[in-house]
Amino acid sequence: MDKRAAFRSWWLPSLFALPQIILILLFFYWPAVAVLRWAFTLEPPFGGAAEFVGLANFQEVFADPLYWNSVGVSLAFALCGTLATIFIGLVLALAVDRQLPGSAPFRFLYILPYAIAGPAAGMAFRFILSPERGLMASVNAAFPDFWNPAKYGSHALILVIVVFAWKWAGYTFIFLLAGLQSVPRSLIEAAAMDGCGPIRRAVDIQIPLLAPTLFFLLVIMMTEGFVGADTYGIVARTTDGGPNHGTDVMVYRIVEEAFRGLNYSGASAQSLVLIGLIMIFTFIQFRFIERQVHYK
Amino acid sequence: MIQRTPFANALTYGVMIFGFLLLIGPFIVIVSGASQTFQQVNAIPFSFVPQDRLFENMGAAWSRANLGTAMLNSFIMASLVTVGKVSLSALTAFAIVFFRTPLKGFFFWMVFITLMLPLEVRVVPTYAVAADLFQPIRLLISAVTGFEVSVDWNLLNSYTGLTLPLIATATGTFLYRQFYLTLPDELAEAARMDGSGAIRFFIDMLLPLSRTNMLALTTIMFVYGWNQYLWPLLMVTDPQYKTTMMSLVALLPSDNGTPDWNVTLAGSLIIMLPPLVVVAVLQRWFVRGLVATEK
Numbered sequence: 001m002d003k004r005a006a007f008r009s010w011w012l013p014s015l016f017a018l019p020q021i022i023l024i025l026l027f028f029y030w031p032a033v034a035v036l037r038w039a040f041t042l043e044p045p046f047g048g049a050a051e052f053v054g055l056a057n058f059q060e061v062f063a064d065p066l067y068w069n070s071v072g073v074s075l076a077f078a079l080c081g082t083l084a085t086i087f088i089g090l091v092l093a094l095a096v097d098r099q100l101p102g103s104a105p106f107r108f109l110y111i112l113p114y115a116i117a118g119p120a121a122g123m124a125f126r127f128i129l130s131p132e133r134g135l136m137a138s139v140n141a142a143f144p145d146f147w148n149p150a151k152y153g154s155h156a157l158i159l160v161i162v163v164f165a166w167k168w169a170g171y172t173f174i175f176l177l178a179g180l181q182s183v184p185r186s187l188i189e190a191a192a193m194d195g196c197g198p199i200r201r202a203v204d205i206q207i208p209l210l211a212p213t214l215f216f217l218l219v220i221m222m223t224e225g226f227v228g229a230d231t232y233g234i235v236a237r238t239t240d241g242g243p244n245h246g247t248d249v250m251v252y253r254i255v256e257e258a259f260r261g262l263n264y265s266g267a268s269a270q271s272l273v274l275i276g277l278i279m280i281f282t283f284i285q286f287r288f289i290e291r292q293v294h295y296k
Numbered sequence: 297m298i299q300r301t302p303f304a305n306a307l308t309y310g311v312m313i314f315g316f317l318l319l320i321g322p323f324i325v326i327v328s329g330a331s332q333t334f335q336q337v338n339a340i341p342f343s344f345v346p347q348d349r350l351f352e353n354m355g356a357a358w359s360r361a362n363l364g365t366a367m368l369n370s371f372i373m374a375s376l377v378t379v380g381k382v383s384l385s386a387l388t389a390f391a392i393v394f395f396r397t398p399l400k401g402f403f404f405w406m407v408f409i410t411l412m413l414p415l416e417v418r419v420v421p422t423y424a425v426a427a428d429l430f431q432p433i434r435l436l437i438s439a440v441t442g443f444e445v446s447v448d449w450n451l452l453n454s455y456t457g458l459t460l461p462l463i464a465t466a467t468g469t470f471l472y473r474q475f476y477l478t479l480p481d482e483l484a485e486a487a488r489m490d491g492s493g494a495i496r497f498f499i500d501m502l503l504p505l506s507r508t509n510m511l512a513l514t515t516i517m518f519v520y521g522w523n524q525y526l527w528p529l530l531m532v533t534d535p536q537y538k539t540t541m542m543s544l545v546a547l548l549p550s551d552n553g554t555p556d557w558n559v560t561l562a563g564s565l566i567i568m569l570p571p572l573v574v575v576a577v578l579q580r581w582f583v584r585g586l587v588a589t590e591k
Contacts (some may be wrong), residue, residue: 006484007398007494013391017403020388020469027422027464028410030432034421088318095311098304105313113310113319115575116568119524121322123544123564127557128325135325138341163439169319227416233525237544251416255526255564258420271417282411 023129037274039266057269066245067253067270074250078225084165086217089172090210094202096173106271107177118167118230122238125163153246156239160247163234172217179213180206196264208225223281225250227274228249250274330354330562337558350562357563361543362535363389370540371570373528374521376459381517381558382510390498393476394484415527422461423530426451432551446591453534462520462527468513475509476502506567514576519571542568 042048061067096107113121128134131148140146149156185208191201207214225231225241231253235241241248241256250270258267329337331350336343357363358500392404415422416549423430429449451457487497525541532538547563549555575582 006394007488007497008396009494010397010399012494013395013397013403014399016391017399018386018389020404020464021406022408023384024466025423026432028413028418029417031421031425034424035418038421047302077391081474082511086334088315091311092315095308095315098307100308103308103312106316108576109320110315111579111583112323112572112575115519115571119525119541119544120523120568124308124322124326125550126563127329127561132337133555134329134339134342134555145315148580150560155377166322167320171586178587192299199299204303218578227414229414229524229526232416233523233541236525241311250541254417255419259530263363264420267420271420272525275413278392278413278417 006136007057020217030237035268035271040265042265047130052264055168055266058273061266061269061273066248068255069245070248073157073248074226074248076157077164077247077249078222080161081164081168082221082226085168085172085221086176088165088169089217090207092169092173093176094206097177097206098198103109110173113167114170116167118163118233119237121163121167122160122234122236123139125159125166126238129162130160140161144153150243155246156243156246160238161233163238164230167230167234168221168224171229173215175217176210179210183209219281219284223278226281227278323367326568327562328567330565333559334554334556334558337561338555339530349558349570353558353562354566356559357547357566360433360559361546361563362538363540363543363563364567365536366538366540366543367570369537370522372455373524374570376455377462377521378517379513380459380463384463385472385513386503386506386510388469389472389476390502393473394494394497404422407466407469410464411470415461415465417532419526421427424517425460426457439578446569452531453537455537457531458528458539459521459539460523461580462524468517471509471513471585472506472517475506479505508581509585509588511578511581512588515574515582516585518574519582521577 033211037050040052040054042053042057043050069074090105092110096110129136129147129149131137131140131150136147138146147155150161187205187209189202191205227250231249232258234251235247235249239247242250251274253275254267254270257263257270261267317338317356327341327350328344328346329342330353331346331348332343333349335349340405355363388403392400394409427450429451450461482495483501487501492500523541524539528537528539528542532542544564547560550559
């Protein structure tokens with residue numbers, strides 16, 4: 001992608017890019033190299049230089065059933081969270097896109113949860129969906145032990161997924177609404193002329209035409225669910241990875257292992273696996289988006 | 297469109313109201329819980345009716361978690377992240393788009409790769425870098441000259457340490473890049489014809505043109521900076537530099553203490569408010585920025 005008219009100078013662009021390049025080198029590439037180094041070395045327990053241990057760190061990580069537990073939890077979290085956000089966003093976008101009188105305020109309101117930080121939302125939901133007070137207490141009074149995220153891992157997982165879905169539904173809503181608005185009006189009108197009702201139009205015309213947006217959101221939300229800034233915050237402030245590792249997502253485990261367990265090598269090995277995963281996601285996304293977006 | 301669809305219309309309104317309850321309902325619970333007394337907030341069933349103790353509870357939360365310092369710190373941090381991102385990305389994108397130099401591709405890929413690794417997965421070594429900033433330089437010096445230099449500079453417990461690693465990513469750069477690419481070639485040509493150099497073109501033409509972009513990026517980055525959780529948690533040990541997200545812990549009722557969730561909810565309401573206001577007031581820019589940064 002080149003501009004026809006460009007300025008010719010080699011030192012000026014370097015000067016312009018320098019501040020960011022320095023920051024990136026220092027806080028991105030240098031740490032990235034450190035991850036690599038740590039993942040293949042091990043620090044002796046009583047000090048001294050780190051020793052090269054080859055793939056031993058990875059073997060140790062893969063032999064740990066708790067690691068595979070965290071992979072499973074992450075997968076469930078990301079997959080359920082993604083599907084829930086996209087489903088909610090899609091249904092709401094289809095409704096708002098009909099532009100019935102009075103739908104404008106909803107469009108404004110739906111985006112608000114996105115402004116809330118994951119940990120703050122997690123704190124609030126600890127109350128809202130607490131087993132002893134808030135909304136679920138009455139249900140628990142009628143059916144004892146129906147809902148208790150502090151006791152059952154599966155309930156805790158549902159709780160963090162709910163927080164995730166609540167926060168991100170408005171985000172998918174924005175993208176899907178934008179996608180719906182770019183569906184040609186004439187197409188919808190032609191379908192209406194042929195006797196299609198609004199639901200039929202949604203299922204047979206609008207949703208198929210939204211396929212690129214849906215796919216894009218699928219990739220974005222899966223990445224967000226696996227490594228997003230909020231995933232860590234939500235889990236840390238809502239359930240602390242518990243009960244009994246029931247919500248121990250991969251990011252949470254890495255941070256715990258590094259800063260509570262002080263096992264930098266193990267944490268780095270886990271980071272590398274996660275990085276590989278994200279690179280696959282990013283690759284898919286980039287390939288896909290470069291095909292979709294035309295700048296000129 | 298003129299078509300009578302009473303059933304579908306009713307369904308649409310039903311869906312929209314259901315969406316309202318789902319997405320805004322939690323806010324209602326937070327506000328009404330935060331305005332109730334200790335007994336009311338723990339009552340079963342929960343009452344959605346707001347009471348009159350909102351400001352008392354907020355005051356209690358404010359002093360319990362020392363929110364004054366935390367709010368100030370979060371505000372400074374979010375502003376620094378915003379300013380850093382908005383200005384540095386504009387410079388880098390300018391260098392990437394408007395120059396013909398062999399380094400261009402190198403810069404582009406160098407910045408692009410940072411999109412792949414969010415701070416969360418490289419947080420451990422980034423922390424090590426921040427704790428010992430001169431390590432790479434020391435290694436370089438000892439490799440080149442053979443001397444061991446002992447300079448020490450860490451960024452723990454400082455605003456620099458809180459913000460710099462968050463600025464070192466590529467989101468903003470790509471927002472600007474896309475915008476610059478949409479500008480017609482004739483613009484730079486005309487500027488050159490009139491004898492303007494690169495710097496003048498950047499200051500007098502590009503910056504005014506990218507006002508919309510800057511505003512969009514500002515809203516996003518402010519929310520992003522304010523909502524940071526993991527990084528401040530690691531960087532800060534000194535209570536003087538605590539941010540709001542860290543004071544959430546202090547707000548939580550302890551396991552054996554009184555479950556005064558009304559104060560907790562009031563506190564988290566205070567913490568949620570600034571980004572909420574930014575998004576509510578600048579929604580148009582916020583949405584535009586969101587859609588643009590992700591492409």
